[in-house]
Amino acid sequence: MxxxxxxxxxxxxxxxxxxxxxxxxxxxxxxxxxxxxxxxxxxxxxxxxxxxxxxxxxxxxxxxxxxxxxRSGETPELESDDDESGIPDEDVELVAQRAGVSEDDARDALDATDGDLVAAIERLE
CATH class of the missing domain: 2.20.70.30 (Nascent polypeptide-associated complex domain)
Structure with a gap:
């Protein structure tokens, strides 16, 4: 047909x-x-x-x-260096080194600038 x-x-x-x-x-x-x-x-x-x-x-x-x-109650860690905010640890370390601040302060600045490295460093200087 x-x-x-x-x-x-x-x-x-x-x-x-x-x-x-x-x-x-x-x-x-x-x-x-x-x-x-x-x-x-x-x-x-x-x-x-x-x-x-x-x-x-x-x-x-x-x-x-x-x-x-x-499923057990635990979720296995995914292979990622990022924290919950999605900002890579490498970026946090770089901002901390460049601005001469702690990684916690660097992470806060990156969070506030939506991950913009230059803006985070300027904010901390």
Whole structure:
């Protein structure tokens, strides 16, 4: 009824159509994906992950079978040198050294200047 064939569009035609609509798809070489909910973690080991960018909006597709783990009350530390305010520790150290103040004072100045290094140093001098 809809034309004979393999039940769908040719993958290369589909990709060409998506490009014309401004949609890019990239395969990511992910080793692990963790989805945390309030009660559990879904851990995908060696999943197939695709990132689709449609006019600046990114969507991720994860294919695999997750291992389900109950959540303990603790959240593991993410690999980051930033504090809760999002200001990198390196910036705090730099401002503290340049202005000759404590790291706490440097962090306060960076918070007050929305992370602007020059403005924070000027504020402290």
């Amino acid at each position: 809809f034309g004979g064939g393999g039940g769908g569009l040719d993958p290369s035609k589909m990709q060409q159509m998506m490009k014309q609509m401004g949609i890019d798809i990239d395969e990511l070489d992910a080793e692990e994906v963790i989805i945390r909910t309030a009660d559990e973690e879904l851990v995908f080991t060696d999943p197939d992950v695709q990132r689709m960018d449609a006019k600046g909006q990114e969507t991720y597709n994860i294919v695999g079978t997750p291992e389900t783990r109950e």
